[in-house]
Amino acid sequence: MLRILGKPTTRYCDRVSRRSFLEIGVCGMASIGLPQLLEAKEAARTQGRPARDTSVILIWLDGGPSHLDTYDMKPLAPVEYRGLWRPIPTNVAGIEVTEMFPRQAKIADRFSIVRSLHHDNGDHFTAGHWMLTGHGGPSGGDTAGRNPFVGAIATRATGSRKAGVPAHVGLPQAMSIGLRPGYFGGNFLGSEYDPFDTGGDPNAANFKVQNLAPTPGLSIDRLQDRRTLLGDLDKLRRGMDRSGTLDAMDRFQQRAYDLVLGQSAAKVFDLSQEDDKLRDRYGRHTWGQSTLLARRLVEAGTTFVTIHCGGWDHHWNLQSGYDRYLPMVDQMVSALFDDLHQRGLDEKVLVVMCGEFGRTPKMNDGGNGGPAGSMGTPGRDHWGNAMSCLVGGGGVRGGQIVGSTDSRAERPKDRPLTPGDLHATIFHVLGVDPQTMLVDRAGRAIPAIANGEPIRELI
Numbered sequence: 001m002l003r004i005l006g007k008p009t010t011r012y013c014d015r016v017s018r019r020s021f022l023e024i025g026v027c028g029m030a031s032i033g034l035p036q037l038l039e040a041k042e043a044a045r046t047q048g049r050p051a052r053d054t055s056v057i058l059i060w061l062d063g064g065p066s067h068l069d070t071y072d073m074k075p076l077a078p079v080e081y082r083g084l085w086r087p088i089p090t091n092v093a094g095i096e097v098t099e100m101f102p103r104q105a106k107i108a109d110r111f112s113i114v115r116s117l118h119h120d121n122g123d124h125f126t127a128g129h130w131m132l133t134g135h136g137g138p139s140g141g142d143t144a145g146r147n148p149f150v151g152a153i154a155t156r157a158t159g160s161r162k163a164g165v166p167a168h169v170g171l172p173q174a175m176s177i178g179l180r181p182g183y184f185g186g187n188f189l190g191s192e193y194d195p196f197d198t199g200g201d202p203n204a205a206n207f208k209v210q211n212l213a214p215t216p217g218l219s220i221d222r223l224q225d226r227r228t229l230l231g232d233l234d235k236l237r238r239g240m241d242r243s244g245t246l247d248a249m250d251r252f253q254q255r256a257y258d259l260v261l262g263q264s265a266a267k268v269f270d271l272s273q274e275d276d277k278l279r280d281r282y283g284r285h286t287w288g289q290s291t292l293l294a295r296r297l298v299e300a301g302t303t304f305v306t307i308h309c310g311g312w313d314h315h316w317n318l319q320s321g322y323d324r325y326l327p328m329v330d331q332m333v334s335a336l337f338d339d340l341h342q343r344g345l346d347e348k349v350l351v352v353m354c355g356e357f358g359r360t361p362k363m364n365d366g367g368n369g370g371p372a373g374s375m376g377t378p379g380r381d382h383w384g385n386a387m388s389c390l391v392g393g394g395g396v397r398g399g400q401i402v403g404s405t406d407s408r409a410e411r412p413k414d415r416p417l418t419p420g421d422l423h424a425t426i427f428h429v430l431g432v433d434p435q436t437m438l439v440d441r442a443g444r445a446i447p448a449i450a451n452g453e454p455i456r457e458l459i
Helices: 034-046 124-133 150-158 220-238 245-261 264-268 276-282 286-300 318-342 419-430
Strands: 002-008 019-024 055-062 087-089 096-098 111-117 168-171 304-310 349-354 387-393 412-414 437-439 445-447
Touching: 055 150, 055 286, 055 318, 055 419, 111 412, 111 419, 124 419, 150 168, 150 304, 150 419, 168 286, 264 286, 276 286, 276 318, 286 304, 286 318, 318 349, 318 387, 349 419, 387 419
Parallel strands: 055 304, 055 349, 168 304
Antiparallel strands: 002 019, 087 096, 111 387, 349 387, 437 445
16 A cells, blocks of 8 residues: 655644545455446346446535525524524525625525534534545544445446546535545545645646646657556466456556546546636635536536535634635635536536534533634534535536524434435436445445435435
8 A cells, every 4th residue: 555645734723634545456456346346236227226327526615514594594593593694585585695685685686595404523523524424433543444435336337427537526526524535535435536636726826737638748649658568567466366456456447547548537627618707707716616627527428516615613703714714615616507507518517515513502601611713703513413405407407405403503303314314315306326336445335325315305
C-alpha cells in the first residue's frame, strides 16, 4: 500500500489538523470481478430494473449548514431560535424558503425539501460518514473511512453512462470534512472506485484538468507502445494470479488509457466552450463554475458528480458567513435547475444538496466557551437531530415538503428519515439494486444500504 500525503487542510472545530491523503493499492480491488458485475447487471434487468440513463449531482455543503436559516425557518419560535432571515413564499403554495433564496423561490416546483432527515450525531466525521456511506464508525479521534461512498457503490454497478468519460467525479476536488477523497472514496471496494479529482479550480482563467494528457515528452505513440509492453509483461505473471487482482487492475488501467487517449474527457472539462452569459448565471466563483462543469459532465455521460462547497462550520459569525454563502448557493442551484430543464435533462439528472448535519436551533453567544462575543457574533453549533436536504430532478416529484420538525426545529415531528432512505432514493433513480451486498477486506458481507427505502413522497 502506498500512501501519499498531501498539503495540510484547514482545521475543523475539534482543533484536529487534517491531512489529505490518497491511498493507492490493490486491497479490495478484487472484491468484484467482471463476470460478477455482468451477472449483477443481468439480474437487475431480469428483476424488473432496466438499465437507466440517469445521473446524480450531489452538492455537498461541507461543515454542516443551518436548516433554520435555509429551508426550515421557524418565524414563530423565540428570537434566539428562529432563522436570522424572514421566510418568503415560493411558486408552490405552502412552501417557504429563506429570503436569501429568491431565485430558488421562483422554481420551487422543480425540487422538493426533506425537512425531517436525521442521524442524531454531532461529530463532523461520524455524521459525514453516515450521510455519505450510510454507516457509522469514524470520529474526530479516528477519521479513517470504514465503508464506500454510496456514489462509489452505484458507479461500480453502472459504470459511466457513455464511454470515454469518468463515471465518478469530484469537483473542484473530492473532499469531505477536510479529507481527500475522504468519505467519497471507494474504501474497501478499491481505489479504482475513488472519484476522478480534477485538481484545479474551474473558476480559474487557466483551469486545466490534471492527468488528462500524457507526461511532457511522452507522445501518444510512445504511450501506446508502453501500453503494449505492459500488456506483454503482464502475460508472464497472468498464470500465477488466481485472485482476480490483475483483472481489476486491467479495468482501472483501461479507464486511465481511455481518458488520456480519447478526446471526450478533455472536451467535457473545457468550460471555455460555454457561453459567457451562462457562466455568469451560474456565478463566477468556484462553486458556480464547478456546478456548471457538473452539468457538462452528466450531459456527457458521467454517472455521479460531487461538488465540494466548504466552510459551513459557523460556530460564530454565522450571519456574515451566510451573507456571502447563501446568495452563491441560490445562484448556482437555480441556474442548474434552469439549465437542466432547458436541455431536457431534468428527468435524467437528480440533484441533491446537503451537508453532514444541521445546526443547533438555539443560537450561541459567539464565545465558543469563552466570554460572550469573544470569538465573534453568535453562531450555531453541531446538530444531527434534524436537518434539511434539497432533492430535485431525476424523475422525482418536485414541489413537495417531506416531513417536518417540531416548533423549534430541534427534532423530526413527522416522517423521520435517515441517510439510508436518501441513499435508497438515489439508488432507485440510478436503477441500482438496493439489496446489493458488498464484501469488506475481512471477507464479511456488508449491505450497501443497511437501513432505508426510497422516499415514497418523491417517487
